[in-house]
Amino acid sequence: MTKPTQYRISIASQLQEINRDHWQKCSLHSPPFLQYDFLHALESSGSIGGDTGWDTHFIVVYEIDNSMPVAYVPCYLKHHSYGEYVFDHAWANAYHEHGIQYYPKLLIGVPFTPVTSNKVLCCPNANATEVNAFVFDHIHSICNNAGTSSLHWLFNTYQQKRESELHGLPTRLSVQFQWYNQGYQDFDDFLARFTSRKRKDIRKERKKVAEQGILINYYCGESIQADHIAFFYQCYCQTYLKRSGHTGYLTRRFFEQLYAKFARNMMIVVATQSDKPIAAALYLFDDHGLYGRYWGSLREYDGLHFECCYYAGIDFAIQHNIPLFNPGTQGEHKILRGFEPTYCYSSHYVADPRFANAVKNFTQQERPAMERYFMQATNALPFKQNQE
Numbered sequence: 001m002t003k004p005t006q007y008r009i010s011i012a013s014q015l016q017e018i019n020r021d022h023w024q025k026c027s028l029h030s031p032p033f034l035q036y037d038f039l040h041a042l043e044s045s046g047s048i049g050g051d052t053g054w055d056t057h058f059i060v061v062y063e064i065d066n067s068m069p070v071a072y073v074p075c076y077l078k079h080h081s082y083g084e085y086v087f088d089h090a091w092a093n094a095y096h097e098h099g100i101q102y103y104p105k106l107l108i109g110v111p112f113t114p115v116t117s118n119k120v121l122c123c124p125n126a127n128a129t130e131v132n133a134f135v136f137d138h139i140h141s142i143c144n145n146a147g148t149s150s151l152h153w154l155f156n157t158y159q160q161k162r163e164s165e166l167h168g169l170p171t172r173l174s175v176q177f178q179w180y181n182q183g184y185q186d187f188d189d190f191l192a193r194f195t196s197r198k199r200k201d202i203r204k205e206r207k208k209v210a211e212q213g214i215l216i217n218y219y220c221g222e223s224i225q226a227d228h229i230a231f232f233y234q235c236y237c238q239t240y241l242k243r244s245g246h247t248g249y250l251t252r253r254f255f256e257q258l259y260a261k262f263a264r265n266m267m268i269v270v271a272t273q274s275d276k277p278i279a280a281a282l283y284l285f286d287d288h289g290l291y292g293r294y295w296g297s298l299r300e301y302d303g304l305h306f307e308c309c310y311y312a313g314i315d316f317a318i319q320h321n322i323p324l325f326n327p328g329t330q331g332e333h334k335i336l337r338g339f340e341p342t343y344c345y346s347s348h349y350v351a352d353p354r355f356a357n358a359v360k361n362f363t364q365q366e367r368p369a370m371e372r373y374f375m376q377a378t379n380a381l382p383f384k385q386n387q388e
Contacts, residue, residue: 007070007134009142012058015040018072026072026121031291032284033110034117037261039074045254048111052249053079057106057146061120061131070126073119073135075108077146083249085114085329086154086174086346091359095149100352102149106142109154112249114176114329115291116155116344132160136167139349149355153347164347170363172346173370175377177332177339179325184318187311190338198336198382206311208303213273216312220267228268229259232280235296250294255282269312271297271304281308283316290317292327310337332377341377 012018015036023036032038041047048054059073081088084107095102108119120135122128143151153164161171184190191199209216219228233252240248258266265286271279279297283290292313297304310327317325327334335341348363350356 006064007131008062008064009135009138010060010062010069011146012060013056015043015056015058018058018060018069022069022123023072023121026069026123028124030121031115031117031289032262032265032286033113033115033291034074034119034121035262038258038284039110041254041257041261042111042250045251045257047250047254048076053082054111055079055104059108059135059142061135069123071120071122071128071131071135073108073121074110075106075142076111077104077148078107079103083112084109084152084154086152086172086344088152088348091150091355091362094358095355100149100355104146104148106146106148106151107154108151108156113293114155114344115326116157116176118157118160119153119155120160132163133167136160136163136169139167139169140351143349143351149351151349153349156345156347158345161345161347164345169347169349170360172348172363173367174329174344174346175370175374176326176329176342176344177334177377178342179314179317179327179339181317181321181323181325186318187315190314190318193383194338195382195384202311202337205303205306209271209301209307212301212304214278214301214304214307215272216307217270217272218267218312218316219270220316221264224259224263224266224268226256226259228270228280229255231270231277232268232282232294232296235280235298236282236294237296238298239296267316269308271301271308273301279304279308281312283313285316285320285322287322289324289326290322292325306333306337310334310339314338335377335380336382338382340381341374343374 020036027034043049055077057075057077059075060069061071062069081092092102120132122131139151164171233255237247265284267283267285269281270277282294283292290313292309295309313325348359350359
């Protein structure tokens with residue numbers, strides 16, 4: 001058990017309360033979504049805050065008698081359960097049926113970003129194991145001080161999942177589909193892993209896009225122009241409006257700020273037909289991973305979503321020796337395109353002991369079904385060894 005006097009916790013209600021340079025030192029090996037400029041763009045663009053249902057509630061960890069933080073944890077006060085990708089609507093409904101408030105709740109994670117990563121960002125000279133244990137050991141007090149029903153630590157790492165279980169928090173399993181670079185030389189080298197029939201299916205699918213007279217163009221870093229961002233946002237809004245009845249969670253200003261501060265970590269795919277842009281997808285990347293996050297199209301085209309959001313990403317990852325491609329959450333259709341099932345973990349603290357027991361039982365009962373789903377997805381992979 002970590003000594004309670006070794007560290008202390010403070011709460012930052014705005015990212016600007018935190019020194020950018022020090023945050024960057026702590027997030028040096030973290031994915032793009034945990035960099036200061038990405039999180040600041042979410043706040044300053046109005047994509048969170050105000051009436052969005054997301055309020056900044058960052059956990060800042062200090063050593064006793066030290067004015068410089070040793071760690072930061074991105075945490076948000078939530079007034080709904082949208083934009084999380086680990087669904088707890090049934091839990092909220094159970095609270096409502098018993099006349100108890102479920103919201104606000106606390107969420108450790110990044111808004112609209114289902115990417116597994118270490119969420120306790122420690123400075124280089126900190127004892128990361130001790131700091132992680134301290135944060136887990138004080139989740140109850142963080143929750144109580146905020147006056148919330150619960151705290152949900154989403155898409156944590158395997159090490160944090162183990163730490164969570166040591167502190168008695170139930171862990172929930174979910175499954176994503178990710179692509180792993182096995183040192184492929186090109187896309188055909190990747191397809192060589194497929195069975196003959198599945199390989200033909202992929203080539204036929206990509207050929208359909210070309211037969212519609214659609215060209216795929218890549219823009220990265222300095223080659224990205226403001227017009228690309230403007231067109232992408234038009235597609236993003238139109239696709240969200242058709243699918244969900246609103247124009248998306250993220251504002252135009254967010255993407256403009258991302259372009260201004262983060263172009264070196266951005267890649268945009270623009271599809272054109274008869275020299276006119278018709279669709280676009282926006283990716284973020286670093287040396288450790290490619291992350292396909294946002295997509296939009298002016299209208300439906302056969303196979304275009306798969307080309308822009310999956311195959312273009314695989315091409316890019318191979319060309320740039322990126323080891324991992326995370327195209328986003330959900331979607332069994334990714335399996336037959338070579339994306340492999342991967343476990344994701346979330347941990348949940350519920351203040352009310354009656355509901356805490358119910359949540360613990362739910363996660364235990366749900367786990368075998370998720371494990372079966374994982375195995376079924378693994379067996380359905382289109383690779384040759386899976387068909388032997």
